[in-house]
Amino acid sequence: xxxxxxxxxxxxxxxxxxxxxxxxxxxxxxxxxxxxxxxxxxxxxxxxxxxxxxxxxxxxxxxxxxxxxxxxxxxxxxxxxxx
Numbered sequence: 001x002x003x004x005x006x007x008x009x010x011x012x013x014x015x016x017x018x019x020x021x022x023x024x025x026x027x028x029x030x031x032x033x034x035x036x037x038x039x040x041x042x043x044x045x046x047x048x049x050x051x052x053x054x055x056x057x058x059x060x061x062x063x064x065x066x067x068x069x070x071x072x073x074x075x076x077x078x079x080x081x082x083x
Contacts, residue, residue: 003054003081010053011080018064018076038064055079 019025021034037046038061050057059079067075 006052007054008082010049011055011082013049014053014055014060015076015080018067018073021064021068022073053080055081 017034017037020027020030021038023031025031040046043057046061047057050060060076063076063079067073
């Protein structure tokens with residue numbers, strides 16, 4: 001699979017949301033919004049971004065959940081596949 005710049009851009013969107021959810025910014029608003037984005041009941045935008053990033057939304061969500069539970073963002077990095 002050829003990972004284009006556009007795919008990397010959308011994967012970076014997911015990565016930024018994960019970092020915001022982990023509290024890598026000073027804003028609790030970003031943290032709350034990011035957590036809601038990953039776990040919302042009606043995930044159209046999340047699934048859309050995952051599609052653009054050519055990633056399975058369920059796999060991204062599962063890895064993100066594992067990352068949260070272990071407090072290790074590297075679980076999500078495994079599924080983002082930067083290269």
